[in-house]
Amino acid sequence: MERGDDRQDLAEDLHGLDPDDPEVREFVAHRRRMREPHAKATVEGMLRGVDDFAQSVNRAEGRRRAFAVAVVVLMLFGVALTVWNAVGFMLGTFLG
Incomplete structure (x- = not known):
C-alpha cells in the first residue's frame, strides 16, 4: 500500500482524519478493496x-476471532476427511 495513495484517498474521501492513524489506514485500504473489481471466478480471485479472510481474522479479537478460527478448523477437517476418503477409495480400487 503506497503512502501517497493513502493520502490522496484521505484527501478525497476522509477529510479531517489523521493519515498516520493505523485504523484510518486500514479503513482506507478497506475502501480501496471495495472499489476494485475482483473476478472471483478465477484462481487469483479466490x-x-x-x-x-486471513487478514481480517488476524485483526479480529474475542468471540469473532474464535468463531473464525472454528470455521477454519472445520474447513480443514472437511478437507482432511475428503482426502482420507479419496485415498481409501483409490487403495480399495487398485488393491482390491
Missing part, C-alpha cells in the same frame, strides 16, 4: 478472497 486466493485474494482467502488472503482477505
Whole structure:
C-alpha cells in the first residue's frame, strides 16, 4: 500500500482524519478493496478472497476471532476427511 495513495484517498474521501492513524489506514485500504473489481471466478480471485479472510481474522479479537478460527478448523477437517476418503477409495480400487 503506497503512502501517497493513502493520502490522496484521505484527501478525497476522509477529510479531517489523521493519515498516520493505523485504523484510518486500514479503513482506507478497506475502501480501496471495495472499489476494485475482483473476478472471483478465477484462481487469483479466490486466493485474494482467502488472503482477505486471513487478514481480517488476524485483526479480529474475542468471540469473532474464535468463531473464525472454528470455521477454519472445520474447513480443514472437511478437507482432511475428503482426502482420507479419496485415498481409501483409490487403495480399495487398485488393491482390491
